[in-house]
Amino acid sequence: MSLPHSKKIILEEKSIPQAWYNIQADLPTPLDPPLNPQTFQPIEPGDLSPIFPMELIKQEVTTERWIEIPEEVRELYKMWRPTPVYRATQLEKLLDTPAKIYYKYEGTSPAGSHKLNTSLPQAYYNQKAGITRLATETGAGQWGSALSLACKFFDLECTVYMVKVSCEQKPYRKSFMQVYEAEVIPSPSTRTAAGRHVLEENPQSTGSLGIAISEAVEDAASRPDTNYALGSVLNHVILHQTIIGLEAKAQLAQVDTYPDIVIGACGGGSNFAGIAFPFMPEMFQGKKTRFIAVEPDACPTLTKGTFAYDYGDTAKLTPITKMYTLGSSFMPPGIHAGGLRYHGESPLVSQLFHDGFIEAQAYGQKAIFEAALTFARTEGIVPAPESAHAIASAIAEAKKAKEAGEEKTILFCLSGHGLFDLGAYDSYFEGRLNDIPHSDEALAKSLEKLPKV
Ligand SMILES: *Cc1c(COP(=O)(O)O)cnc(C)c1O
Numbered sequence: 036m037s038l039p040h041s042k043k044i045i046l047e048e049k050s051i052p053q054a055w056y057n058i059q060a061d062l063p064t065p066l067d068p069p070l071n072p073q074t075f076q077p078i079e080p081g082d083l084s085p086i087f088p089m090e091l092i093k094q095e096v097t098t099e100r101w102i103e104i105p106e107e108v109r110e111l112y113k114m115w116r117p118t119p120v121y122r123a124t125q126l127e128k129l130l131d132t133p134a135k136i137y138y139k140y141e142g143t144s145p146a147g148s149h150k151l152n153t154s155l156p157q158a159y160y161n162q163k164a165g166i167t168r169l170a171t172e173t174g175a176g177q178w179g180s181a182l183s184l185a186c187k188f189f190d191l192e193c194t195v196y197m198v199k200v201s202c203e204q205k206p207y208r209k210s211f212m213q214v215y216e217a218e219v220i221p222s223p224s225t226r227t228a229a230g231r232h233v234l235e236e237n238p239q240s241t242g243s244l245g246i247a248i249s250e251a252v253e254d255a256a257s258r259p260d261t262n263y264a265l266g267s268v269l270n271h272v273i274l275h276q277t278i279i280g281l282e283a284k285a286q287l288a289q290v291d292t293y294p295d296i297v298i299g300a301c302g303g304g305s306n307f308a309g310i311a312f313p314f315m316p317e318m319f320q321g322k323k324t325r326f327i328a329v330e331p332d333a334c335p336t337l338t339k340g341t342f343a344y345d346y347g348d349t350a351k352l353t354p355i356t357k358m359y360t361l362g363s364s365f366m367p368p369g370i371h372a373g374g375l376r377y378h379g380e381s382p383l384v385s386q387l388f389h390d391g392f393i394e395a396q397a398y399g400q401k402a403i404f405e406a407a408l409t410f411a412r413t414e415g416i417v418p419a420p421e422s423a424h425a426i427a428s429a430i431a432e433a434k435k436a437k438e439a440g441e442e443k444t445i446l447f448c449l450s451g452h453g454l455f456d457l458g459a460y461d462s463y464f465e466g467r468l469n470d471i472p473h474s475d476e477a478l479a480k481s482l483e484k485l486p487k488v
Pocket of ligand 1: 304
């Protein structure tokens, strides 16, 4: 069998979607309302206005199906969008599978991942609202990079609280953010009460996304010129990311194809939802498409977590939302897929998973790096360790299709490149990279502390 080299399906620039898709219009079970962390009463839009601009608060709750993409944002999207969809012919050949494997590559953005899809509109709406500075957290550094760049474009200052272990693992991420003149602070820091509190209890703390979020939210809430920006989880972030799936759907339609299986790596859920949600309306109508969210077994939010109201951060400053969670005090091991080390999950993804529309899988990091290298050595692109979770699942599904002799069509999101993650690849080559499963005991302890709503 001889196949051409991996085929690229492009879309013309003029076919960048005009609107994002809001799945809240079509949810079989509407979301439970977010609650005020002090009173446990449903939050009012005004509760969020100290940290978010009104346009984003509206997007958080609207049930309108299509939300128009502002022209200024669409123009900036044109820098790198539409992103390509590739058919992974070389990988298919290696696996000798009857499955067709397609991937949507989001690593072509100047920030290197899908996160610029939401950092641009977030910076845009904040600037429109008169805000001059944004504070945020970053795990592996991808979100911090994307927001730093978006802030540069919209002339905003940017402060990034970066999880300490990631600062040490990925020093060039910090340099990258500084290129765009962001201020980068290792978290936990002494800059905020939340950070100081963590350091008093554990001066060696390597940090977590939950802690870094607390620091950024406290920073934003304490200054009128500053808002907070979150790179995943929230409904408005998921909304912006649907551009991935909308484009992919149009690209596959160009080759008369519709996926049987849609796969995404799942941290807070934004790239998974971004590629998956635009395919869900047909599934709600009865089409048998499978949707697989893939997470690390070190931080198994969907596969081992509980569906409950929980805090989004460690200091309990954020609204409590109903989601799959490992508990806001859960400290995930320092695995290399830093972007997937979050205790919670998008409420939208959580509800759909709870209702049985989404499947979840978990992998250890050795299996992830094996999948990453198999992919790089066939398709040529070095994937981010986060994205490699989707690859591992796509390979597993393609092998199953071979065993069953089924011609499945698989689509996955390659959410970013791994060129800032070569230190992690080095660890793998040197045999220093171990599977660090979560501790069931620590998980049980953390879940005991869920708010009693
Ligand atoms: C942040 C990130 C993820 C995980 O975040 P989601 O919100 O779940 O998408 C996955 N891949 C890459 C490349 C990332 O930067």
